[in-house]
Amino acid sequence: MSSLIQSYNEALGLFTQTEEKIASFIMTNPEAALELSVNDLASRLNVSPSMVVKASQKMGFTGYSQLKLAVASELNVLVQREKSTILIEDLDAYEDLVSSTIREAYSRLGEDDLKKAAELLVESENIDIYAFGFDAVAGHDLYLKMLQSGKRVKLIENGYEQMISAYNLKDDSVVVAISSTGTSIDLLDALKFSEKTGASVITVTPAGSRLSTYSNVNLESYYS
Known part of the structure; x- marks a missing residue:
């Protein structure tokens, strides 16, 4: 979810404490966020619906509905990637390479x-x-x-x-x-x-x- 992560990070300095609470919940619980309406999310986090909308807007979206569409789109991309056998094989090979590189670097570090x-x-x-x-x-x-x-x-x-x-x-x-x-x-x-x-x-x-x-x-x- 790189684009959402970047949007969230760029908005960190603009969020109020309540807005950051809302955005953090969405970023760490994307599947749950998709199931919740703006009123349900507000109730769950004990905030007002307008604060949910404001947090969404500070991340660059017109409102919570558009933010949910972005979350759904990126989750779908992840699901499609997980279905790719070729990609999984590539990722396994990459994981082995990264692990060996980390072990080698760590052995040289104090x-x-x-x-x-x-x-x-x-x-x-x-x-x-x-x-x-x-x-x-x-x-x-x-x-x-x-x-x-x-x-x-x-x-x-x-x-x-x-x-x-x-x-x-x-x-x-x-x-x-x-x-x-x-x-x-x-x-x-x-x-x-x-x-x-x-x-x-x-x-x-x-x-x-x-x-x-x-x-x-x-x-x-x-x-x-």
């Missing part, structure tokens, strides 16, 4: 660094992920995982936007900078801005990268 990085992510209120080009693939994977865990997270691939976002961070934020080269000047500038705000920084770079100068923890062995 457990203390991993623990520290995990603690920073858990304790953060907001997460910025900065990555360019091919590195954005890893950034997008992390983005989805953090989003599923309930974190407020942004994936930013444009250098100028990274600097703007970094400049406006707070000390309860975490930046994850991913660079397989460790030579990006734009990324370095963004980390300089984030340092001034007091935000924590996790870098995923080669050993000796200048980017790691601005990090609380550098998972450098990932690229060794």
Whole structure:
């Protein structure tokens, strides 16, 4: 449900607490949401029907009915994919590849660094992920995982936007900078801005990268 996830994430900063409660329920219980009318959902969450409509509109839909159509459409896509034997075989092969890659990377990473990085992510209120080009693939994977865990997270691939976002961070934020080269000047500038705000920084770079100068923890062995 990538498009719905993106719509939800982009609206996080606009939601009131009640609207976020409504949107979160829909995202985590899509099948149940399809069975509920706007009045039934409002009653279940102890909110007004108008709040359900407002939450839907902030996600970019005209109302709850259109949001339900989007949910139904994406669930149908998932069902059709599950019926594809070829795709399932491809996914199985991909799962084996990912598992072996993770095991190999983990064997090279220091457990203390991993623990520290995990603690920073858990304790953060907001997460910025900065990555360019091919590195954005890893950034997008992390983005989805953090989003599923309930974190407020942004994936930013444009250098100028990274600097703007970094400049406006707070000390309860975490930046994850991913660079397989460790030579990006734009990324370095963004980390300089984030340092001034007091935000924590996790870098995923080669050993000796200048980017790691601005990090609380550098998972450098990932690229060794």
